[in-house]
Amino acid sequence: MALSGCSSSPSYPDTVTDAQSLDAFAQPTISVTGWRDQPMRDKAVGVMPGAPITVTAHDGNLSSVVVSGPDGKVSGKTSADGTRWVSDQALDFGADYTLTAAARGVDGNGARKIGFTTASADxxxxxxxxxxxxxxxxxxxxxxxxxxxxxxxxxxxxxxxxxxxxxxxxxxxxxxxxxxxxxxxxxxxxxxxxxxxxxxxxxxxxxxxxxxxxxxxxxxxxxRSLVAVADDNTHQIKVSIDGKVVRTMPTSMGKDSSPTNNGTYIVAERDPSVVMDSSTYGVPVNSPEGYKEVVYDATRMSFSGIYLHSAPWSLGDQGYDDVSNGCLNVSPENAEWFLKTALRGDIVIAKNTVGPPLPGDDGLGDWNVPWAVWKKGNA
CATH class of the missing domain: 2.60.40.3710 (Immunoglobulin-like)
Structure with missing residues (x-):
């Protein structure tokens, strides 16, 4: 985008004091940078199309900046002091561009012209x-x-x-x-x-x-803060909102052969019904431990398939024994209440099970990654 008189020239003193030097009034120069403020040279190739192009005037003000490509001029904005122009639209992939810029200063004018080619995308x-x-x-x-x-x-x-x-x-x-x-x-x-x-x-x-x-x-x-704690010692789930217990739900958690993971879970989808299929984790439906059935009022807690859901078939075990395949079985009334009350991002904490910790890379086990590890990052 051409800039015509976007800002006035800077004010300079009429006289030079003993502490000043005429060398301070240098002819303006222009620099061009791309991704992460890296300098851009003439005939540069592989320029990242999504990174803004920044044009900066030194010892002066920009009087014009024009970046032209296959679709015409690239739009951009100039800083209030007239020394900096930044593009505000993505460029095309594998395209040739020309950048011309001019600047005015107290000791004359400056100009810069470069050509560059953006990277191609496979x-x-x-x-x-x-x-x-x-x-x-x-x-x-x-x-x-x-x-x-x-x-x-x-x-x-x-x-x-x-x-x-x-x-x-x-x-x-x-x-x-x-x-x-x-x-x-x-x-x-x-x-x-x-x-x-x-x-x-x-x-x-x-x-x-x-x-x-x-x-x-x-x-x-x-x-509001909702945290549900499922304790396998008591076979109860205590749901607290803003620190106050508002509901206690008897539960049957994962049996020893398919235990519920310990740890902190993040609530995801809340579905009126879900088809649960043992073959999705390697257990054939027609095997003794296999199953394929619809469960109702199911709140997802892990990508690995752990839900808090309605389980009328285990009402006699809820509050006493673990008979599920890892899910938190609760009564139809409690499952419906939890589904309607919970939000995405609410917390369920399972403790005192015989299962291992829920992996931090499960997809909903983020809070099981220690902060020291998380903060260090893994990019």
């Missing part, structure tokens, strides 16, 4: 988030960004994501797998916290010829 990756924009979530909900293609250059992906919170809170990124990155604070969110996530992925190099294909902006608000 494939594109879409980013998405699991939370609906404006959703109210539980205190355990991480900021979650999913990609439909594995990400090799995880650091580039992280650098294109910005998370802001009100009130401010420190947090860190951690990759659950090659396609899923999460951001969370050290402790559960404070109720009422507002969270904004902006992932500017369009044109970002994700490695191995894969580039981001879209941008994602999303907000969520943290609601």
């Amino acid at each position: 494939s594109l990756a879409d980013a998405s988030t699991v939370t609906a924009d404006g959703e109210t979530v539980g205190v355990g909900q991480p900021v979650a960004i999913n990609f439909d293609t594995p990400v090799v250059n995880k650091r580039n992906a992280q650098n294109a994501i910005k998370v802001t919170t009100d009130p401010p809170v420190d947090g860190a990124f951690y990759w659950i797998n090659d396609s899923m990155v999460r951001w969370r604070p050290e402790h559960f969110w404070k109720p009422g916290t507002k969270v904004h996530m902006s992932a500017k992925m369009t044109g970002i190099d994700l490695g191995d010829g894969v580039f981001g294909d879209n941008n994602v902006d999303s907000d969520f608000t943290v609601g």
Whole structure:
């Protein structure tokens, strides 16, 4: 975009004092930088299409900046003081561009012209988030960004994501797998916290010829604190809202051959009905331990298939024995109440089972990764 008189020239003194030198009034120069403020040279190739182009005037003000490509001029904005121009749209893949810039200063004019070629994409990756924009979530909900293609250059992906919170809170990124990155604070969110996530992925190099294909902006608000504790010693689930126990539900947890994992779970989908099929984890439906049946009022707690759900067939065991295949069996009334009360991101803690801890990379076991490990990151 051409800039015509976007700002006035800087004011300079009429006279030079003894402490000054005419050398201070140098002819203006112009620098051009791309991704992560790296200098861009003439005839540069492989320029990241999604990274902003920044043009800066030194010892003067920009009088014009024009970046032209196959689709015409690239739009951008100039800083209030007239010294800096930044592009605000993604460039095309595998395209040639020309940048011309001019600056005015007290000791003359400066100019810069370069050509460059953007990188070509072998494939594109879409980013998405699991939370609906404006959703109210539980205190355990991480900021979650999913990609439909594995990400090799995880650091580039992280650098294109910005998370802001009100009130401010420190947090860190951690990759659950090659396609899923999460951001969370050290402790559960404070109720009422507002969270904004902006992932500017369009044109970002994700490695191995894969580039981001879209941008994602999303907000969520943290609601009241709901934490449910399932204790296998008592076979009871105590549900607390804002620190007060509001419901106690008898439960039957995983039997010894298929125990419930210990640890902290994050509530995900709440489904009126779910088909549970043992063959999905390697147990044939027609085997003695196999099953395929519809369960109702099912609240997902893990990607590995653990739900809190209605189980009228185990009412006699709830509160006394463990007979499930890992899920938390509760009565139809309690299952319906929990499904209608819980939010995405609410917390369920299972303790005193014979099972191992829920893995941190399960997909809903984020809080089982120690903070020291999470904060260090794995990009």
